[in-house]
Amino acid sequence: xxxxxxPFGQFAVTVGVxxxxxxxAVRGEVDRVNAPELGAILDAVIERHRSVVLDLAELGFMNGxxxxxxxxxxxxxxxxxxxxxxxSPSAMVLRLLDITGVAEVVLLEHPDPRRGHLGAEQSSAIxxxxxxxxxxxxxxxxxxxxxxxxxxxxxxxxxxxxVALARATVGxxxxxxxxxxxxxHLATVAASDQTISDMDASQYATGxxxxxxxxxxxxxFHAESLDTETRWPTFTLRAQALGINAGLSSPLLAExxxxxxxxxxxxxxxxxxxxxxxxxxxxxxxxSLILTSAGVDVTDEQLSRRRSETLWARRVLAQAExxxxxxxxxxxxxxxxxxxxxxxxxxxxxxxxxxxxxxxTQRPQFDPEPGPKHSHNG
Amino acid sequence: MAETSAAEQPADVLDQYRRAAGLSHxxxxxxxxxxxxxxxxxxxxxxxxxxxxxxxxxxxxxAHALNERFVELGGNHPVPYSESDTVxxxxxxxxx
Numbered sequence: 001x002x003x004x005x006x007p008f009g010q011f012a013v014t015v016g017v018x019x020x021x022x023x024x025a026v027r028g029e030v031d032r033v034n035a036p037e038l039g040a041i042l043d044a045v046i047e048r049h050r051s052v053v054l055d056l057a058e059l060g061f062m063n064g065x066x067x068x069x070x071x072x073x074x075x076x077x078x079x080x081x082x083x084x085x086x087x088s089p090s091a092m093v094l095r096l097l098d099i100t101g102v103a104e105v106v107l108l109e110h111p112d113p114r115r116g117h118l119g120a121e122q123s124s125a126i127x128x129x130x131x132x133x134x135x136x137x138x139x140x141x142x143x144x145x146x147x148x149x150x151x152x153x154x155x156x157x158x159x160x161x162x163v164a165l166a167r168a169t170v171g172x173x174x175x176x177x178x179x180x181x182x183x184x185h186l187a188t189v190a191a192s193d194q195t196i197s198d199m200d201a202s203q204y205a206t207g208x209x210x211x212x213x214x215x216x217x218x219x220x221f222h223a224e225s226l227d228t229e230t231r232w233p234t235f236t237l238r239a240q241a242l243g244i245n246a247g248l249s250s251p252l253l254a255e256x257x258x259x260x261x262x263x264x265x266x267x268x269x270x271x272x273x274x275x276x277x278x279x280x281x282x283x284x285x286x287x288s289l290i291l292t293s294a295g296v297d298v299t300d301e302q303l304s305r306r307r308s309e310t311l312w313a314r315r316v317l318a319q320a321e322x323x324x325x326x327x328x329x330x331x332x333x334x335x336x337x338x339x340x341x342x343x344x345x346x347x348x349x350x351x352x353x354x355x356x357x358x359x360x361t362q363r364p365q366f367d368p369e370p371g372p373k374h375s376h377n378g
Numbered sequence: 379m380a381e382t383s384a385a386e387q388p389a390d391v392l393d394q395y396r397r398a399a400g401l402s403h404x405x406x407x408x409x410x411x412x413x414x415x416x417x418x419x420x421x422x423x424x425x426x427x428x429x430x431x432x433x434x435x436x437x438x439x440x441a442h443a444l445n446e447r448f449v450e451l452g453g454n455h456p457v458p459y460s461e462s463d464t465v466x467x468x469x470x471x472x473x474x
Contacts, residue, residue: 061389063429092390096429098420220452250451256405281451285400292402310412317414333435336414340442344455349446350413 010060013041021085022049027058030066039069046073050082053109057088067096074105085109155294159190159287166264166283167192172271173264175244178287179204179211180252180260186215195242196265202238209235211263214249218258220284222277223247225269245269248277250284254291257306262287313351320354323361389428392440395457396426399447409443434460 010028017023022045030038045052054070056062074084085107089097097103159178167176175196180189186204191197203209209232210221223229226236226245239247244265252260262284266272272280317339324335343353388394396406403426407419415422417436424430425440432440438459445455 061428063389064424067429092427092429095423095427219450222452248452253400253405256401256408277452281453284451285398288400306408310408313412314414317412336435337438340438343442344445344459347449347454349449350442 011037013038015041015045017049018053021051021053023053023055023087025055025058027060029060030062030069032063032065035065035069038066039073042069042073046077046082050077050080051085052077052082053085053087055087056090056093059090059093062093062096064096067102071102071105074102078105083107155290156189158290162262162283162287162290163190163192166262166280170264170272170276170279170283172246172266172268172273172276174267175199175265177211177263178252178260179215179263180291181215186212186260196263199239199242199244199265200263203232203235206234208232210247210249211261214251214261214263215258218251218253220251220281221247221249222272224272227269239265243267246271248272248280250280251288252284252291253288254294255306259291313354316351316354316358320357323357390426391428392444392457393426393428395444399444399451401444401447406440406443409446410439413439413443413446415439415443 011030011034012027014025014027015022016025024041024045026038042052042054052073070084070086077084084105086093086097087109089108094108097106097108159180163176163178167173170176175192177188177191177196177200179186179200181187182189188197188200191200200211203212210223213219213232214221221231223232223236224246226240226247229236239245244267246266246269248264249261251258252262262280264272264276264280320339321332321335324330324338325332328335328338330338339350339353339357342348342357343350346353348356396403399406401409403419403423406426407415407422410417410422415436417425417432421430422440425432425436441457441459444457448454448456
């Protein structure tokens with residue numbers, strides 16, 4: 001058995017022979033610096049062995065350089081009638097192998113599923129395949145996940161848990177609820193108490209309020225103090241009558257479509273500090289992941305609409321770039337950068353900025369140096 | 379997410395931002411494509427994991443797609459716009 005190490009002790013290769021197969025166990029990180037060394041070791045082994053196993057169980061990281069070295073040796077072995085087997089690849093390596101097509105020329109093996117590195121995002125096809133000890137070829141569509149819609153009761157139970165946790169951890173929260181679009185209509189599926197549930201219901205009925213806007217527009221809405229709130233007059237009166245003085249609604253997404261909102265209310269004006277806002281955001285993200293996994297109420301029509309909107313936005317972007325190129329006498333990349341800067345400075349979504357630029361062809365000027373705005377919170 | 383210099387960042391730092399933003403790979407690709415990104419979904423994944431190096435333009439588009447999502451959630455441009463950048467951090471500590 002021989003071993004090669006880099007001077008920093010991160011990268012190491014141990015070579016041995018097991019059952020007439022040469023086994024190279026790689027540890028640490030394989031990158032631009034040490035990939036040639038791995039290649040040299042593989043070359044030396046391939047000269048004497050037709051069946052080579054690359055054990056990556058202890059591999060920390062590998063980039064394209066390492067992959068290139070492996071791909072070249074795998075192809076050479078295959079041409080000469082030999083085989084290169086990748087043992088215990090991590091999720092990242094599996095994806096790399098598939099992306100680059102190297103999976104076509106190697107065998108994959110995972111002798112002990114308990115040592116697997118599979119993350120939550122791996123397809124069940126891979127997971128199943130890894131359970132066997134026989135070498136297998138990677139399925140052609142890595143990463144395709146077949147979502148099984150979860151039972152509504154299970155989803156509602158998870159959402160009630162989210163509400164309870166948010167109520168307990170967001171310091172300023174006096175009431176929490178989750179609004180969700182079901183069968184085309186918003187409904188409160190979990191609420192900390194009846195008052196909160198009633199307040200949500202009145203927003204659905206009037207079509208006005210932070211939880212409705214967050215659910216429909218997919219952006220957060222923060223009513224810092226209802227004393228000065230002007231966006232939702234009907235909601236404001238109703239909420240103040242119930243003793244509420246501040247509200248924070250964060251959007252819930254499934255398949256990147258807004259499907260509802262996480263609503264946190266407080267009796268105290270200006271109650272939600274930045275830390276509370278961050279916590280609300282974390283809860284909204286995690287809840288969105290639950291909803292996405294559950295395949296909640298996102299129809300093919302909605303997905304199709306999302307894709308159409310994307311193509312339309314690309315078209316507007318191209319038009320906006322053209323307008324800026326002509327006006328500022330700049331190239332495409334510079335036009336894009338100016339648009340990007342405009343979006344960042346104005347805190348306005350990119351697509352709205354592009355629309356502004358295109359619309360400005362009907363007006364005398366487009367101002368590329370706007371002052372800060374708070375479009376989502378204003 | 380803690381701020382570190384580019385040299386200290388893990389290879390999959392962009393994927394960590396994606397997870398923090400609650401976007402699936404498909405969702406992020408759609409947003410990236412909408413913002414003018416030209417790489418396919420698999421290439422984008424490779425950028426996120428640090429397996430492939432995105433062009434400066436691609437890096438900027440990915441950062442912007444992620445930052446727009448963070449803004450939707452009430453955040454403020456936490457993702458640096460380039461590896462040497464500072465713009466994202468400047469915005470992060472800026473207005474909210």
